[in-house]
Structure formats: structure tokens, C-alpha cells
Amino acid sequence: MTDSTLIAAAKTSKAWPFEEARKLAKRFPQGKPGGEPVLFETGYGPSGLPHIGTFQEVLRTTLVRRAYEVLTDGAPTRLVAFSDDMDGLRKVPDNVPNGELLAANLGKPLSRIPDPFGKYESFAHHNNAMLCEFLDRFGFDYEFVSASDRYNSGAFDDALRNVLRNYGAIMDVMLPTLRAERQATYSPVLPVSPSSGVVLQVPVEVVDAEAGIIRFADEDGSTVEQSILGGQAKLQWKVDWAMRWVALGVDYEMCGKDLTDSVTQSGKIAKILGGRRPEGLIYELFLDEKGEKISKSKGNGLTIEEWLRYGTEESLGFYLFREPKSAKQLHIGIIPRAVDEYWQFRERLAEQDLDKQLGNPVWHLSRANGGVAGADAPGAGDKLAVTFGLLLNLVGVLGPRATHDQVWSYLGNYVHDANPADHPELNNLVDPALAYNRDFVLPTLHHRAPAANEAAALKALDGELAELPEDTAAEDIQTKVYEIGKDEAFGFESLRDWFKALYETLLGSSQGPRMGSFIALYGIANTRKLIEEALSR
Structure with a gap:
């Protein structure tokens, strides 16, 4: 099989990673300008430990990345796992120790709250370390980027000035989407209180966009003039997302259906900031066995650890690969079938024609972390002597x-x-x-x-x-x-x-x-x- 044969098949494959990859090929018909790598991004909120949703987003993004590399005969790519660790802690998670310590620091950036586990510099540093350990465990190829590092080091300063220059236009995008009471307090910029260290949700006035100076009322009612540069402020979520796309040059990012409106508004803001909304897939959210939306607070989800206790990593990847635009149940009862179906597809792979291989989840999963795909993939054509169901x-x-x-x-x-x-x-x-x-x-x-x-x-x-x-x-x-x-x-x-x-x-x-x-x-x-x-x- 020649590379040209594989590329030709990829151009017409109906497998969703290739459909997504073709969006990027259309975006950059001659490759990204200057030979720059196409940048894929996944986002992570470190207010809790990594979970199955974190895994599925990195896996699915990686599958699109690998499909794009096939389609473009090896065009350079990067994957950034971005941690939103400048966010203020809104509530104390149920699954961590020393809740009183976190409760005493509510509202502060996650990277400026002590680690309740007592191991790292901050709560965010602990959860970021867990994220990297989690992604490394599955062999993902990624670069970790922390919002706190970017804000604190000044790496986002030019982008923040750009937000202040376009403050009015951004407000024109956001205000019509908000309720009247929210409009009264909304600001694209969230200053960090100089007295308490809390991320404030208060109206601000732009004093000097080029210097990055704003004016606002602190928690005690005093008027403060303060720079937003160097970690003294962060941006509101939808504005932050758009700023990041533009500052980092993100070309592809997928998200759940619950962020559909965010994609729309952030896309408009990215354009105001002189950039372009990335390509991306909006995937359906998982449901529990009763067909209800999975909620962290309800505890009706399924953890990676639970899946791996009763199934395998390959079966999890297989289940997450299939039909990302359809709502699927995610509970313990689906694991045995997922294990056996993974093996059915793995057994077929070696005998399939190329076009069928490109639609086989195992073809994509075997490539995810740099492996060989198709009939030559290790294990292709293998058959379990006894099915998991029979076992x-x-x-x-x-x-x-x-x-x-x-x-x-x-x-x-x-x-x-x-x-x-x-x-x-x-x-x-x-x-x-x-x-x-x-x-x-x-x-x-x-x-x-x-x-x-x-x-x-x-x-x-x-x-x-x-x-x-x-x-x-x-x-x-x-x-x-x-x-x-x-x-x-x-x-x-x-x-x-x-x-x-x-x-x-x-x-x-x-x-x-x-x-x-x-x-x-x-x-x-x-x-x-x-x-x-x-x-x-």
C-alpha cells in the first residue's frame, strides 16, 4: 500500500476523524502559513481531578490530529492541553480533603489556593500534575500550558491590551446575551482584588488600554486603579476562550454541546480581536443509565478508574470513538459489550479493504499515540479465545x-x-x-x-x-x-x-x-x- 493510496482513501472516508480533518485541510489548502504546525487544543478546568470527559476530549482531538497528518502526508501538528487555572474557585469539590482550607479561599485563582492534599504549591498545581500524569499514562503526545503561567509571566499581556482596545465591541457582543441583572455587573475583564486576592465580578472602566489600566470598586467599596497585566486580572470565560484562540493561534478545538453558545460568542470576539475561530466538533454529552444528563454534583457519572476496574483501556477508547454527535449512555452496564465489540472490530481489521479499515475504530485507536494502523498494526486480526461475555x-x-x-x-x-x-x-x-x-x-x-x-x-x-x-x-x-x-x-x-x-x-x-x-x-x-x-x- 502506498502513501498516495492511503491519502486518496482518506479524502473520501466517512469516518468522523477524517471528516473533521478535511475541515482543516480546507482551512489551509497550502498548509499553515510559514510552515507552522497546525495547533490542536483541549481545555481542562482544574477545579477537580481529571475524569472520563477529560480523557475523551484529548483522545478524540488526537484522533482528528492523526487523521489530518494522514490527509496532508505528514504536515506538522501540535496538541496543547490548556489548564484554566486562573479561574476563581466557585465551590468546594466533594472528593478532596481539607474542605475547610478550600472554603477559606473561595473566589481566589486556583493557582493561588493552598493544595488541600499538602503535596504541591497550590490546588491547581496538584490537579495539573494529576492531569499530566493521567495523559502520560495513556501515552498522549501533548504540550501542557497553564493559564496562570501565561497570565503571570506577561505572555498574555499584548492580548489583554487588545481586549481593552476593543472593550466596547466585545461588550456589544456579550450584553445582548445576558439577563438584565447580569448586564449591570458584567465585564469582559475580571480584576484580582488587591486586598483579598479574589477574582472579582464587577463592572470596570478602561482608563488606559495601552498601559492596561482599569478602574473598579474593590470589595470594601474603595475605588481602585490597577493594571490587568502580569496576573492582576483574568478574562471572563467566553472572552478568555477567544483571546486564547488568537494569542496561541489555535486551529482546532472541540467541545460539548453545552458550550454551543460559547463557541458562537467566542467566535465573534475572536474576529474582533483580529483572529479566527478554530475548526471544531461539537459533541453530544453522556447520559446515565436512566437517560439523564451526567452531573458531577449528582455523582451519576463513571470514572476512568471504574471503567478500567471492569474493562480495558482499549474498550474505553473504542466506546468513546463511536458516534460522537449522538448522545450515549455511560454507565457500568455498557462495559462488557464494549470489550467484546472492540475485539470484533480488531479481528476484522486485517482482512478489510482499505476504505473499510479507515472506518474501523481500531484503525484510528492504533494510530492515536504514534502506532501503526491497518493490517500491519500489532494485534490486528487477533481473536480472543474466549469472549468477555462468555468469561x-x-x-x-x-x-x-x-x-x-x-x-x-x-x-x-x-x-x-x-x-x-x-x-x-x-x-x-x-x-x-x-x-x-x-x-x-x-x-x-x-x-x-x-x-x-x-x-x-x-x-x-x-x-x-x-x-x-x-x-x-x-x-x-x-x-x-x-x-x-x-x-x-x-x-x-x-x-x-x-x-x-x-x-x-x-x-x-x-x-x-x-x-x-x-x-x-x-x-x-x-x-x-x-x-x-x-x-x-
């Missing part, structure tokens, strides 16, 4: 005291040379399966007694299994199961009813695996014991 069913029947080693002893019924070292991907799923089963499956299991016709069918299945050697192939066992379900003597209206009876009487669940595979995995003798237990009910 969960095995663990479910083994009960609450199942161990990692015990699971592998049963995998020996199904996997040739069942050695964890030879099957690292499968081995990595055993502990998540044990955890998921313990926390979410076992509490819901209920083994009901079989009805009369079901009991007769189970006895027939037991008789068939008694005639089979222990190493009978899963397909041959499945054939026997089918034949019993189709036998009119047992009165099942459909095979679905027969399998439902098997799941509910043997496994304690209304849904289950392909029974031939399960029996081969669990063992014929062990399955006959399950049938005996069911019949005894």
Missing part, C-alpha cells in the same frame, strides 16, 4: 469465591495450551471479569426451578452430554443443544424459549452465552452437575 458467564457459575487461577483451570477445557503467558490479552480480562461479576452480576442471579417440559428437556440434554467425551468441540455440543430445543416433544414454541430456560435454570440469568461454547468451557461433567442442581429444585 463473565463462567465466573458467574464459579461463584463469589472464584479466583484468577481457578478461572484459568477452566479455560484449559477450551483453550489449547491454557497458559496465561501465552494469552496475555485474555489474561488481562480475567480480573475485570471477576470484579464485574462480584460487584454487579452475582447480586442479581436467581436460579429458578424448571417447568415440567423444561425439566424433561434438561434430562434429555443430560443424557446426550453423558455420551460425549469431555473434549467434545463446542460446535458439536451446540448441535446437540439445538436438536433438543427443536424436538416438538418438549413443547418449546421457539429455540429462544429453550435457551431462555437454560439461562434461567442453569445460570440464574435471563440472558446468556452460546451454550455449546459455555459447556465446552465449563466442562461437560460440571455442566451435568448444574443440570442435576436445577432438576433438584
